[in-house]
Amino acid sequence: MAADSATRKILIVDDDWLNRDLLEAYLTDAGYECATASDGNEALRLATASPPDLVLCDVQMPRMSGYDVCRALKNDPATQFVPVVMVTALDSDDEKLRAVEAGADDFVTKPFNSILLLTRVRSLLRIKLLHDQVEARNRLLREVLTRYLAEEVADIILTDPERHLKLGGETRPVTVLFADIRGFTAFTARHTAQEVVETLNQIFSELTRVVFAHRGTFDKFIGDAVMAFWGAPLASPDDALNAVKAAVEMRGVFIDLCQRSGGRLSGLGLCIGVNTGEATVGNIGSEKVMDYTIIGDTVNVCKRLQEAATGGEILISEATRARLGDRVRAERREPITVHGRLEPVAAYGVGEVVGDG
Structure with a gap:
């Protein structure tokens, strides 16, 4: 034959x-x-x-x-x-x-x-x-x-994978989101390793689902934190709004998980930071091992916003707030200091999304 x-x-x-x-x-x-x-x-x-x-x-x-x-x-x-x-x-x-x-x-x-x-x-x-x-x-x-992107975004990338998935980076405007579980270190001390892993998987599954629902790109898990971004590999005029919508939904989902846990998740809070600006985006690493990610000052500022947020709070930067118009209620907070910057960064606490128009 x-x-x-x-x-x-x-x-x-x-x-x-x-x-x-x-x-x-x-x-x-x-x-x-x-x-x-x-x-x-x-x-x-x-x-x-x-x-x-x-x-x-x-x-x-x-x-x-x-x-x-x-x-x-x-x-x-x-x-x-x-x-x-x-x-x-x-x-x-x-x-x-x-x-x-x-x-x-x-x-x-x-x-x-x-x-x-x-x-x-x-x-x-x-x-x-x-x-x-x-x-x-x-x-x-x-x-x-589809482990990192919404399904419709993955379909678009597959139409020209060499263009979207080649090794290298480019500078482009993005909106970055960090979501950290506050109080999780103490939680790990009170629970078994299996319980810790099961809890993280439950929370992360919900948070990444929200990222994809709002057309975001999942970047990575960092300990008990989630990093995601909007604007790459595909950009939209509503990237900043979609990121903030995701943050608001994450907060609601996390509260719901805690309420349904029967007290098991008491003492935990979700702290979220969102920032908009230019960053280097692309497949960074080697031909054999690469990571589609973003790097730059925009990412550092976002991480600092997340660290400054209290449990259940969403802090966004001036650059993000400027792209939202009157579609999101946000109140000015104390400026935050960022390592390497002479001037503090303006911060705003997000209340709720009030419109999509």
Whole structure:
């Protein structure tokens, strides 16, 4: 059996039993698994139940022509990338054009040369195999991406992964969020390691869900803190607003978790900082090990805002507040000092989101 024929399945569609048997004999001898159908409706049922790797389809059949079968296969997401070869006694340019317009990938005339037929079959199956490998890679990549990104953002990145996932960084405006569980060090002293891990997993699952719900990018867990950002890899005019909305929802979710814990989470509070500004964003590390993250002063200021927040408080910077307009209620707080800066940073405590317009 040829290496490229292993486990590859071919569907043969022809209303003439002799043609079906002849094609099946050729292809079975070549090592392919074959299924047969005597009309278009049966072919579509078989293809839907178990999509083949290639279809050989006669053109002239009762009730449903081969062209109609081809169009139906190409219009079905489950079979749209399955190669279709039209097999017919008709050899005019018009018939070949009709086959192409129906979506056929090749055209073979009867009586066919078995060597030529097998050559075309092998060529199309190699293309199909490459497509399947790319699809498998994309599925794996999508699974990885959706751990860090909202699903719709991951889908956009997969349209041009080389552009979005290459090693290196760029400077761009972003909004950063840090959320830290205040009082967790004392919590770990009172509970077993398993209880600590289960609690962190429960809280982190909810917080990351909120990040994705508001189209944010998850960056990392840092001890008992979560870091996320908006504006990369895809930017939106509402990045700052979405980040603050996420912060407000996180606060509510955390309060709800504490209330439902039966006192187990008493003494814990969620402190959140949000800052907007330019940062270096990209895949930082090496070709083998890289981390999609952001670095820069904007990140440092955000972390400092989070550290200055009390339990249950959301502190945002002047740069973030300026992008919110009247859509968020925020009150001025005491300015905070940031290492390396001569002037303190203005801070605002967030109350609630009052509108999306």
